[in-house]
Amino acid sequence: MKNRQVMLTSIVAALATAIVIGLGALLTGTIRTLPGVTAAPVTAPDLARAHQLAGSAAAIITLGLAVMARSLTGWLALIAMALEIALAPFPITHAILAPVCFSLIYATGVMNSPSWVAGPQPTPSQWGPLRVFADIVPILVLFQIALGAAFRHSHIDNPIWHVLNALIVITIILIPGVFVLRQYPEHPALKPAALAMVVIAGIQVLLGFGVYMVLLMSEGNNMGLIVTGILHVLTGSLTLAASLVFAIAVNRNLIQSKA
Amino acid sequence: MLIYDLNANPLNSNEWAFPLTECFHITSFALSIGTIMLVDLRLLGWALKKSTPAQLARDTGLWTLAGLFIVIISGLLIFSSDPLRYTYNAGFQWKMTALVVAIVYNYTVHRKVALSGASPGIQKLVGALSVFLWVCVPFGGIWISFV
Numbered sequence: 043m044k045n046r047q048v049m050l051t052s053i054v055a056a057l058a059t060a061i062v063i064g065l066g067a068l069l070t071g072t073i074r075t076l077p078g079v080t081a082a083p084v085t086a087p088d089l090a091r092a093h094q095l096a097g098s099a100a101a102i103i104t105l106g107l108a109v110m111a112r113s114l115t116g117w118l119a120l121i122a123m124a125l126e127i128a129l130a131p132f133p134i135t136h137a138i139l140a141p142v143c144f145s146l147i148y149a150t151g152v153m154n155s156p157s158w159v160a161g162p163q164p165t166p167s168q169w170g171p172l173r174v175f176a177d178i179v180p181i182l183v184l185f186q187i188a189l190g191a192a193f194r195h196s197h198i199d200n201p202i203w204h205v206l207n208a209l210i211v212i213t214i215i216l217i218p219g220v221f222v223l224r225q226y227p228e229h230p231a232l233k234p235a236a237l238a239m240v241v242i243a244g245i246q247v248l249l250g251f252g253v254y255m256v257l258l259m260s261e262g263n264n265m266g267l268i269v270t271g272i273l274h275v276l277t278g279s280l281t282l283a284a285s286l287v288f289a290i291a292v293n294r295n296l297i298q299s300k301a
Numbered sequence: 302m303l304i305y306d307l308n309a310n311p312l313n314s315n316e317w318a319f320p321l322t323e324c325f326h327i328t329s330f331a332l333s334i335g336t337i338m339l340v341d342l343r344l345l346g347w348a349l350k351k352s353t354p355a356q357l358a359r360d361t362g363l364w365t366l367a368g369l370f371i372v373i374i375s376g377l378l379i380f381s382s383d384p385l386r387y388t389y390n391a392g393f394q395w396k397m398t399a400l401v402v403a404i405v406y407n408y409t410v411h412r413k414v415a416l417s418g419a420s421p422g423i424q425k426l427v428g429a430l431s432v433f434l435w436v437c438v439p440f441g442g443i444w445i446s447f448v
Binding site (some may be wrong): 063181200201202205206209213216221224244247248251254255258 | 309310311312314315317318321325329360364365367370371374375377378381435
């Protein structure tokens with residue numbers, strides 16, 4: 043019963059955090075254009091206030107979640123949320139911590155789902171480096187988010203490193219993702235985790251390509267840029283969350299053979 | 302009206318960007334065409350005779366798809382670096398035609414024959430046509446720079 047309540051609270055907290063991230067993306071929606079192109083800022087009355095109010099609500103729900111869950115991911119989500127609020131004046135750190143917070147809330151929810159509570163289903167690892175790949179993926183995704191935030195907040199001029207790193211990240215995601223889908227097609231935890239990660243990452247790359255194309259073809263800010271930009275930021279958080287859950291699932295269910 | 306300034310494209314303003322994107326494009330092509338060729342070689346009866354074409358098609362299908370996904374994304378990035386030049390390039394036109402035909406063929410006729418266990422004659426014919434179509438794709442890609 044307690045797990046179900048924690049899972050439902052996690053869903054509410056994740057939705058609240060997603061709204062905060064979306065509003066934040068809209069607020070910083072003087073979305074970076076390419077060098078030499080000036081963009082009019084996207085400003086709406088009280089947008090900043092809405093972002094702060096939604097942030098406060100998300101923080102309170104996360105506090106409740108942490109107290110209810112009393113798990114490592116729950117406390118980490120609370121710490122990330124506190125840091126997120128404290129470091130709000132620093133846009134890049136703020137933009138990086140938000141997906142981290144979202145991912146920890148998402149992971150808390152997954153770890154309280156009925157299938158997770160039923161216990162691990164240990165299975166022998168068929169490929170030694172799989173666990174290493176699974177552990178690397180969230181780190182790479184976070185680095186990719188940092189590159190995107192650095193471009194968005196004008197700390198780097200050229201988005202090309204974010205674009206090229208996207209190709210590296212999708213490759214590193216597909217290797218363990220496809221491997222797990224092929225080798226453990228019936229596993230109740232590994233298969234859904236891998237499928238979610240691969241599909242979300244694929245959508246994220248397509249959205250990123252959409253933003254890139256709109257950037258190339260735009261004189262300045264426009265609705266297309268704003269909508270694709272916000273969706274890209276939101277799906278970035280979801281990609282990090284899915285990769286974190288995948289890493290946890292692999293570490294939980296795969297038994298490393300002793301060579 | 303849409304505007305497009307080639308100089309604004311980040312791929313054209315960094316000496317590493319284009320070759321690195323090409324590396325991804327070619328490597329992922331090798332993955333997708335390589336995995337399709339495994340099935341083709343089996344259909345032709347030239348290799349991997351311990352496995353059936355259906356087993357090979359199932360085992361390699363997701364890798365082929367993963368490779369094609371990166372091929373298309375990196376290909377679109379490369380295309381964005383100079384859309385007009387590519388559009389009117391005969392090598393590119395050949396490559397795109399071959400790619401579309403090869404993908405459609407791969408996920409229709411090729412897949413059906415590989416999974417159904419058709420007669421050896423049909424398998425050989427389908428495998429040979431698949432090899433021809435997929436060889437045409439990089440062939441067209443190489444010609445882009447020379448026509």
